[in-house]
Amino acid sequence: MNGLPASLLELIRRTSAEIPDDVQRAILAALEKEKKNTIAEDAFKIIQKNIELAKQKSQPICQDTGSVLFYVDCPPGFDQIGFAETAREAVTLATRKGYLRQNSVDSITGKNDGTNVGPGAPTFHFHQHRAPAVQVRLILKGGGCENVGAQYSLPSEKLHAERDLDGCRKVILDAVLQAQGKGCGPGVLGVCIGGDRATGYELSKTQFLRRLDDRNPIPELDQLEQDILNTANELGIGPMGFGGRTTLLGVKICAANRVPASYFVSISYMCWAYRRMGVTLDAEGRIANWLG
Template identity: 35%
Template sequence: MITEETIKNTVVELLKRAVTKLPPDIEDALNKAYQNETSDVAKMQLKAILDNIALAGETLTPMCQDTGVHIFYVTVGNVKTGNIEKAIRDGVKEATETVPLRPNAVHPLTRKNPGTNLGQNMPYINYSLSDAEYLEIQVMPKGAGSENMSQLAMLNPAHGVKGIKQFVLDTLLHAGSKPCPPVILGVGIGGSADISMKLAKKALLRPVTTRHPEKQIADLEEELLETLNETGIGPMGLGGKTTVLGVNIEYAACHTASHPVAVNIQCWAARRASAKIYEDKVEYGWFA
């Protein structure tokens, strides 16, 4: 059996890893952007980001003061566990005190802050099932600067792929420097309003070095990446070649009369961490 204590301790470790060390694909993309930039100002911004990442890793302190709200993706395999939700909430509370994490979760009307990063439906936990012999937990700390720039469009089916491209471009142009570029874009297409938004956020779990397995979607990812970087917004909005590190698209079938498209923006601090919890061990890594 996987106990609540094991799950809680894993969550604490996941949050510590997530906020102090970037996944290899993101750090590599930032290093590549630094090497490719020709603008002195852009290189200066990227150098500051890379120095900050290194310092965070050395000191085990958060790389950004906004340690976000905490979005979990839990895949329950063929294992017996304790109360998963309670263990995750206990882990978030403990990590807030010990890492430490900035208390960001507030009541949306009163703005009251309990100081624990706990609240109604927060942390937010997405569940799925598998036949694996482990419990997998992925966490995505999501800051407000990037999240506030996310958008949903209920397009007309007649808008087609051209409409998708235009909406994604318009979303990035509207965001400008606010989400702390270079950014990663998660794009959700199809489903319904809520499904496309969920897909857009989940797309951010996928490494920027991977493309969608379907060629038509993968080609659209590549085309959008090229188009968006031609905007010249650049690192921190100060101009340059690198505005977007990656575009990840996920999709769902949709109603014949619907054409929803969602964009969820992630800042350069694209934090995520994963663990597979077996009955006798825990494996940490970047499994997305």
């Protein structure tokens, strides 16, 4: 795995500086659709220019380079400890190079040592699979959008949301309303229905590994995804909450079993500066190909 340090550094650089192609297409479509000569259209133009500039200059799309989340699919026997050590070094080097902001703060002392490495930073999610390939996906999730994530416990009397898919719809749309402006819109929702408080949020974030143009294989969830996307875009919240035609670029929902007493709906929000890239590694740890 001699090639691993360079591969991870390159993965971090590209994830910070380049928007995935499916997200880029969705932003361009939203720009086309926006009412002309409005501050919403101007916002989209600046967003589009920013995407181009970041790629061209190989610099962060957004200064908040976020929580660093690694998702690794690997075969049994893969050295996860060694991978994590190398990844931490790559994160520190990427920070020195300005691909990442000095973004990790000791929650007790308030100190920021500038390495981006510490308890819980970066985060690793390893999954074994019965295949030889090692796939590494990286998500950089900014704090503004993380802060507008929400977890609802159903039933919610206040929102008249019961323990069914209509109740889920109500709380998810409430989250869209509350997030306006704060999470940089138009955004993407990752949702998990069910699970516990920890797994609900965790699974909601795995939805950001999906492509925006995919469809949910579960018909009920597919319908809910489309419904929420269309309804949210009728609310007039628009980019940055300026008012406008596109409030969300996508909605991705999964479900996990729950215990009878609990019914959580966990919602994570990803801003338009959607940073998600992935690679397949060869036996030497070099990048064999980029994942879509």
